[in-house]
Amino acid sequence: MRQRIERIGASTVSTVRELGRFFVFGWSVGNAGRRPPWRLRRLRDEIFDVGILSLIIVCISGLAVGMVLGLQGHNTLVRFGAEESLGAVVGLSLVRELGPVLTSLLVAGRAGSAMAAEIASMVVTEQLDGLRMMSVEPLDFVVAPKMLAMALVMPLLAGLFITFGIFGGYVIGVVVLGGDGGQYLSALEDAVNFGDDVLGGLLKAAIFGVLVGWIASYRGFHATPTSAGVSAAATATVVIASVATLIFDYFITALWGV
């Protein structure tokens, strides 16, 4: 019994310590990143890595999700004679929830894991120590541009996901199942409010971007300097960032109504 309590205590202390390190890390990156020199070239490169290289996967996934929504939505709405609301169902689902959340999960899987693995391999090959020996702060030089790029790119990718999703819903609901195109678009326009829904959804995506970038950088930066440590950092990033996205999604929705 006593051993069990000790184990729970040790595990709690370890979790609290890890959380503390996580927040201190985020604070340090924020401090390092807001001081000049502004690393715009590195930011541009990171935006390319996170954003441009995720474009295809985000667009295809958005299209597929929109098509599924169109199909499921049409089949359900027909039962109630409300198939003219398909545009509203597809649009609201994508803009408020599925767009930001699924984009975050996709980006965590592709760019987040790559980011963690890249930073972790820099730890293994002593590249971060090499920077320190040149009095270049790795948090400023390596981590801050990556985190900022993730936060900037996530809303843009979510916007693309939503656009392709709405198009996918249109293809199924209108072109394949023979619904009215005008009705689809007018229902969409009536239901989706730009300020509350669109901007709210994109803000949510930006928060997920910060979260994924933060977790990926933290796991990479504190990776065990071995090849197993690199893969562990990448795996942990995908798992933790995905779960964190879903948990934060609930709290953002519950507290802000976005």
Added chain:
Amino acid sequence: MTEGARQPPGDESAEYAPTPVHIDVRDLHFVRSGRSIFEGLSCGFPRGKLSVIAGASGAGKTTLLRMLARLLRPTRGEIWIDWEVDLTAMSEADVRTYRGEVGMLFQRGALLDSMSVYENVALPLRERTTLPEDRIRTEVERAFSAVDLHDVGDLLPGELSGGMVKRAGLARALIQRPKILLCDEPFSGLDPPTVRKVETLLQQVRRSSGATMILTSHHTHSTRRIADHLVMLNGKRALEGTPDALIAADEWVKDFFLEPERSEST
């Protein structure tokens, strides 16, 4: 040969002053993952000389070198630079200043693999100085020529051979004209002719720069050829002196250095 205790700085009664010591390590203790690496390690590194830290695998050669770079801090003990400042007690701001005077060649080069070799070597100047780009180019060319590296500026580090990576890493370490040059296993993973080239290069660098050079190495041949001063990590303590003096005075050091040579000749 000296072993163990050294006198504190500023102590007029100190017996110790055989050579001008640039870096003095005193009573160093270090515990990692519950394992004691050093227990009262003391040694010195003379100014302007090429010192080699040698010892068996796991003796703490790289650990000591990383402490001299302040990439690691000891559990206890002091590392005096010029008898003036204790590296272990420096603030982060002072460490940044100190590192401006220290160059380090890492075992695998530690070049940033997302940047070209030229950008890697130019990085310290771009980050720490306000030199115009044409002056930086001149300095990079000078550093490349000092390590006998040509026409590789546009390549990525992944496109270089092991020896070229070491030389590029050395060029980056030298570009700020350091007063102290730390090299972690500069001969590891190189074929014998390249080892000889790197040896010659390091000796040339020492002569031309006058920097205090500290290498870790388990290459006994290279150590005997190039070391002015040898620090042998024996257990958790150190023996130090010239290579020949240490080999003559200590049976363990003799076995460590001469056994591989005997094995090769049979």
